[in-house]
Amino acid sequence: MGIVVQKFGGSSVSTAAKIHKAAEKIIAARKAGREVVVVVSAMGDSTDHLIALAREICENPPKREMDQLLATGEQVAIALIAMAIHAHGYEAISFTGGQIGLITDGVYSKARIQKIDHSRITQELSQGRIVIVAGFQGVTSDGHVTTLGRGGSNATLVALGAVLHAEVCENYTDVDGVFTADPRIVPNARKIGRISYDEMLELSSVGAGVLQTRAVEFAKKYNVPIHVRNSAHDGEGTWIVAETPAMEHIVVSGCALKTDLTRVTLKNIPDRPGIVARIFTAIGAANIVVDDIIQNVMDDGTANISFTVEHGDMADLKLVVEKLLSELGGAANYNRDLAKVSVVGVGMKQAAGVASTMFRALAQQKVNIQNISTSEIRISCLVARQDAQKALQAVHAAFGLDKSV
Amino acid sequence: MGIVVQKFGGSSVSTAAKIHKAAEKIIAARKAGREVVVVVSAMGDSTDHLIALAREICENPPKREMDQLLATGEQVAIALIAMAIHAHGYEAISFTGGQIGLITDGVYSKARIQKIDHSRITQELSQGRIVIVAGFQGVTSDGHVTTLGRGGSNATLVALGAVLHAEVCENYTDVDGVFTADPRIVPNARKIGRISYDEMLELSSVGAGVLQTRAVEFAKKYNVPIHVRNSAHDGEGTWIVAETPAMEHIVVSGCALKTDLTRVTLKNIPDRPGIVARIFTAIGAANIVVDDIIQNVMDDGTANISFTVEHGDMADLKLVVEKLLSELGGAANYNRDLAKVSVVGVGMKQAAGVASTMFRALAQQKVNIQNISTSEIRISCLVARQDAQKALQAVHAAFGLDKSV
Numbered sequence: 012m013g014i015v016v017q018k019f020g021g022s023s024v025s026t027a028a029k030i031h032k033a034a035e036k037i038i039a040a041r042k043a044g045r046e047v048v049v050v051v052s053a054m055g056d057s058t059d060h061l062i063a064l065a066r067e068i069c070e071n072p073p074k075r076e077m078d079q080l081l082a083t084g085e086q087v088a089i090a091l092i093a094m095a096i097h098a099h100g101y102e103a104i105s106f107t108g109g110q111i112g113l114i115t116d117g118v119y120s121k122a123r124i125q126k127i128d129h130s131r132i133t134q135e136l137s138q139g140r141i142v143i144v145a146g147f148q149g150v151t152s153d154g155h156v157t158t159l160g161r162g163g164s165n166a167t168l169v170a171l172g173a174v175l176h177a178e179v180c181e182n183y184t185d186v187d188g189v190f191t192a193d194p195r196i197v198p199n200a201r202k203i204g205r206i207s208y209d210e211m212l213e214l215s216s217v218g219a220g221v222l223q224t225r226a227v228e229f230a231k232k233y234n235v236p237i238h239v240r241n242s243a244h245d246g247e248g249t250w251i252v253a254e255t256p257a258m259e260h261i262v263v264s265g266c267a268l269k270t271d272l273t274r275v276t277l278k279n280i281p282d283r284p285g286i287v288a289r290i291f292t293a294i295g296a297a298n299i300v301v302d303d304i305i306q307n308v309m310d311d312g313t314a315n316i317s318f319t320v321e322h323g324d325m326a327d328l329k330l331v332v333e334k335l336l337s338e339l340g341g342a343a344n345y346n347r348d349l350a351k352v353s354v355v356g357v358g359m360k361q362a363a364g365v366a367s368t369m370f371r372a373l374a375q376q377k378v379n380i381q382n383i384s385t386s387e388i389r390i391s392c393l394v395a396r397q398d399a400q401k402a403l404q405a406v407h408a409a410f411g412l413d414k415s416v
Numbered sequence: 417m418g419i420v421v422q423k424f425g426g427s428s429v430s431t432a433a434k435i436h437k438a439a440e441k442i443i444a445a446r447k448a449g450r451e452v453v454v455v456v457s458a459m460g461d462s463t464d465h466l467i468a469l470a471r472e473i474c475e476n477p478p479k480r481e482m483d484q485l486l487a488t489g490e491q492v493a494i495a496l497i498a499m500a501i502h503a504h505g506y507e508a509i510s511f512t513g514g515q516i517g518l519i520t521d522g523v524y525s526k527a528r529i530q531k532i533d534h535s536r537i538t539q540e541l542s543q544g545r546i547v548i549v550a551g552f553q554g555v556t557s558d559g560h561v562t563t564l565g566r567g568g569s570n571a572t573l574v575a576l577g578a579v580l581h582a583e584v585c586e587n588y589t590d591v592d593g594v595f596t597a598d599p600r601i602v603p604n605a606r607k608i609g610r611i612s613y614d615e616m617l618e619l620s621s622v623g624a625g626v627l628q629t630r631a632v633e634f635a636k637k638y639n640v641p642i643h644v645r646n647s648a649h650d651g652e653g654t655w656i657v658a659e660t661p662a663m664e665h666i667v668v669s670g671c672a673l674k675t676d677l678t679r680v681t682l683k684n685i686p687d688r689p690g691i692v693a694r695i696f697t698a699i700g701a702a703n704i705v706v707d708d709i710i711q712n713v714m715d716d717g718t719a720n721i722s723f724t725v726e727h728g729d730m731a732d733l734k735l736v737v738e739k740l741l742s743e744l745g746g747a748a749n750y751n752r753d754l755a756k757v758s759v760v761g762v763g764m765k766q767a768a769g770v771a772s773t774m775f776r777a778l779a780q781q782k783v784n785i786q787n788i789s790t791s792e793i794r795i796s797c798l799v800a801r802q803d804a805q806k807a808l809q810a811v812h813a814a815f816g817l818d819k820s821v
Contacts, residue, residue, distance in 0.1 A: 027469075027472040027473050030473055031473070061492070064432075064492070064496065065495070065496065065499060067432040068432050068435055068436070068496050068499045068500050068503065069499040069500060069502060069503040070503070072499040072502065073498070073499065073502050075509070076495045076496075076498045076499050076502070076510055077495070077499075079491065079494065079495040079498075079510050079512075080491070080492060080495035080496065080499075082491070083488035083491045083492050086484060086485070086487070086488045086491070087466070087469070087485060087488050089484065090470070090481045090482070090484040090485035091469065091470065091473050091481075091485065093478070093481045093484075094470060094473045094474040094477040094478065094481050094482075094485075095473050095474060097474060097477065097478050097481070098473065098474040098475070104480070105481055105484050107484075107561075109514070109559075110559050110560075110561075154514075154515050155515075156512075156515075
């Protein structure tokens with residue numbers, strides 16, 4: 012049998028008891044004859060605790076030092092997991108991102124993995140050890156500690172799965188898998204058994220919290236199956252795999268809600284060729300992703316440009332915007348009372364009427380659509396934050412997602 | 417002006433306010449025109465917290481993983497110090513032991529520094545940055561994280577002072593310097609202005625907590641002056657320097673008490689040549705330091721051997737002793753009700769009557785001396801734990817250490 016890479020998220024290692032439970036799952040895979048590599052996130056809310064510590068010291072800490080600080084959270088967790096496995100009588104060895112040569116670019120707080128030297132891991136595996144790797148972190152080629160952004164442990168999981176040619180990446184969380192919608196908002200949401208990489212990519216990018224976009228991109232690129240499972244029991248979760256012809260019969264696989272969006276409006280910007288490019292080049296250079304771009308040209312020769320960004324990027328964005336406005340003139344305003352509801356499905360490529368079903372469902376609930384964006388397999392509507400929950404419930408019902416397929 | 421290496425102990429960085437206070441001291445040295453390197457320990461009781469976390473998981477955690485765990489304490493502190501300096505408008509960059517190439521041997525939990533590649537530090541200094549280094553930790557030549565043992569940050573301090581040819585190593589603590597005795601036990605103890613490396617070495621080895629033996633050995637070897645100071649104010653502390661002729665007039669510089677000793681007695685060990693060597697070779701191989709060795713040969717051809725070890729080494733020692741006894745026969749018993757009182761002074765080399773003054777002082781207090789050990793500049797008496805405090809007080813008074821010199 013081959014290699015399995017397992018990942019335990021922060022909520023699965025938040026207490027000593029849970030760490031022992033994780034150790035048991037790890038050892039079970041080992042006993043089943045597999046070579047086991049484990050990626051671990053920081054315990055429970057320890058990352059939040061470290062962030063709070065930094066904010067006590069400094070309002071806007073340098074990102075390099077923030078990464079140096081946050082990387083300790085996973086280092087604590089890997090050592091404890093290795094100890095727990097040792098207590099159960101098996102050999103384990105823990106490694107930080109730097110120790111396994113997980114090299115990233117130098118974009119602190121949201122670095123991207125460039126390469127992994129897996130020789131160290133395979134050497135330890137060949138000696139019968141279980142290898143524990145810190146998720147969420149790496150080092151630049153000259154040794155500075157970086158982090159991969161929130162949820163970056165999943166990127167570590169899939170990257171390791173790829174370089175080690177793992178049979179499967181098991182992503183242990185505190186939920187049963189990927190759902191047709193967030194069950195806290197849509198109580199009759201259903202667990203999805205299998206979903207394609209592309210669908211998962213779209214769902215992640217519009218708010219389904221289970222897996223980061225980047226992790227799924229990586230899994231798709233290297234065709235590594237991901238199994239999202241609940242660490243509290245042994246039941247099957249959701250398999251994220253390459254698209255199969257059978258999947259095309261499912262028009263809509265799931266829907267999602269994103270509420271951490273701010274709409275940024277730049278007002279009275281000069282309406283000259285090249286200005287828009289300059290604005291979005293500057294924003295892109297700061298590694299900020301924008302969506303829902305709308306431009307209105309005014310009578311006075313200026314334009315209003317609005318777009319949405321995630322709340323987490325606002326501090327960086329404001330710096331960029333201030334600089335731009337000081338050069339271009341104009342003013343900015345920020346609106347946080349927004350949400351985006353999306354439906355995703357590979358069958359959408361062939362099926363007609365998906366958009367109209369969605370719009371009708373929202374209209375029946377008197378939800379006003381502020382903007383629409385689409386991809387080949389996704390339709391997203393920007394709505395008022397106060398309408399978000401009923402919008403998601405309406406869409407979920409309209410596509411019959413509560414009914415088993 | 418040259419380089420100053422400053423060290424802030426855990427109690428000097430235990431809160432956000434103290435971290436800012438430390439940052440101010442660091443910046444003051446920078447403003448005075450010096451290049452500043454700072455060694456930082458883990459915040460307050462964070463190391464104890466990490467140890468407790470490990471014990472929750474595993475009774476006897478593997479030492480490699482324990483070091484992986486504990487090293488995070490300093491990593492948190494260096495990032496926060498760098499952030500605080502940044503908040504005050506200066507540039508700082510933090511490094512773990514591994515990041516500056518602080519290479520140690522592979523003895524986890526009490527590794528020894530083998531070399532430091534200071535090129536990274538000097539490069540950052542030359543760019544005007546303040547360099548913050550994690551104390552207490554290093555890496556083996558193949559990248560495993562090690563720790564230098566409790567108080568190992570002082571070893572880092574002095575080693576950096578040596579390789580960087582620093583003008584002075586400033587050791588900031590929560591006390592005013594080195595005292596003639598522990599002021600908590602001897603209220604009229606006096607701060608020592610200057611003390612030689614050898615005296616400090618002897619005092620450290622017999623319980624004066626300010627500086628580790630290893631750190632002082634290193635400072636002596638490379639002739640780096642250490643200035644022990646209080647981080648709460650700017651007053652002069654104690655200078656630890658090379659011996660000067662003037663120091664010989666001081667017969668006794670200070671006295672100290674060590675209470676974390678266990679007397680180990682191996683009973684009915686075969687009294688054959690080579691047995692004692694075998695016992696102490698095995699103990700030495702486990703990196704355990706023993707003292708006060710006493711051997712009594714019995715009538716039945718066996719011997720009783722007793723010696724003292726520090727409490728911290730007991731877990732390791734018991735493993736060695738069990739193995740030895742299974743091979744040699746005999747039995748062990750352990751007595752923790754011991755203390756050692758010592759006096760130290762370079763003038764002792766020339767002065768007569770120091771030992772008799774000490775024994776008389778103890779006799780007057782009816783303190784029974786269980787063993788005596790000496791060096792050229794130290795006399796130590798093993799006494800019952802219950803007599804420890806009055807023994808120290810009596811010795812301190814007998815040598816007039818409360819009177820300023």
